[in-house]
Amino acid sequence: MNPQFEPIIDGILEHGYGIVDDFLTATDVSALAQRLRQRRQAGEFKAAGIGNQQVLVENKIRGDEILWIDEATATPEETVFLRRIGEFVDYVNQTCYLGLRDYEFHYALYPPGTFYKRHLDQFRSDSRRKLSVICYLNTDWQETDGGQLALFLPDSDKAAGSERELTIQPIGGRLVCFESGRLEHEVRPASRDRLSVTGWLKTG
Ligand SMILES: O=C(O)CCC(=O)C(=O)O
Numbered sequence: 001m002n003p004q005f006e007p008i009i010d011g012i013l014e015h016g017y018g019i020v021d022d023f024l025t026a027t028d029v030s031a032l033a034q035r036l037r038q039r040r041q042a043g044e045f046k047a048a049g050i051g052n053q054q055v056l057v058e059n060k061i062r063g064d065e066i067l068w069i070d071e072a073t074a075t076p077e078e079t080v081f082l083r084r085i086g087e088f089v090d091y092v093n094q095t096c097y098l099g100l101r102d103y104e105f106h107y108a109l110y111p112p113g114t115f116y117k118r119h120l121d122q123f124r125s126d127s128r129r130k131l132s133v134i135c136y137l138n139t140d141w142q143e144t145d146g147g148q149l150a151l152f153l154p155d156s157d158k159a160a161g162s163e164r165e166l167t168i169q170p171i172g173g174r175l176v177c178f179e180s181g182r183l184e185h186e187v188r189p190a191s192r193d194r195l196s197v198t199g200w201l202k203t204g
């Protein structure tokens with residue numbers, strides 16, 4: 001049993017989501033954050049789009065800038081991150097038979113005031129995205145900085161169709177994982193840059 005992976009998987013099986021702190025060490029977080037900044041400075045980031053063609057840039061829906069991480073050209077800290085994800089994927093496959101075969105990750109930076117409106121991650125035309133994974137790269141994040149991730153959860157105690165909101169602080173090293181096809185969520189605006197690595201664990 002892996003003490004870090006197991007609670008995430010339990011959470012996903014029970015409620016459709018799991019959260020764990022210190023998935024990445026403080027050293028890994030700051031190395032990735034520094035690399036994100038450096039690559040953005042170098043002009044490698046672009047405005048995120050909507051839909052699987054990434055063609056439509058619509059900042060009334062989402063205002064983040066992203067850069068896909070390419071395994072073949074990954075920097076040392078990106079490789080460390082992808083290996084850690086690989087271990088998690090292996091563990092998920094050994095324990096819950098989701099048949100994950102692939103993953104894709106990008107850096108994301110939300111400048112102050114930007115957000116990502118309520119949405120579902122699975123594209124209508126591509127149901128291979130099974131689990132969404134977000135790992136935050138923010139040091140000293142305060143609640144007053146905003147930038148929470150809100151998950152909209154079905155509320156089983158109440159009447160059918162009612163829901164409750166779970167808000168999660170984007171704290172460095174924290175990993176959030178949820179079922180891509182099931183849980184709607186949104187990113188609230190922050191008063192400072194909000195950094196993360198976001199990706200999907202996919203079948204086939
Ligand atoms: O950064 C987050 O907390 C969530 C990002 C997200 O929902 C997405 O990129 O699809």
Ligand SMILES: [Fe+2]
Binds near residue numbers: 119120
């Ligand atoms: Fe999302």
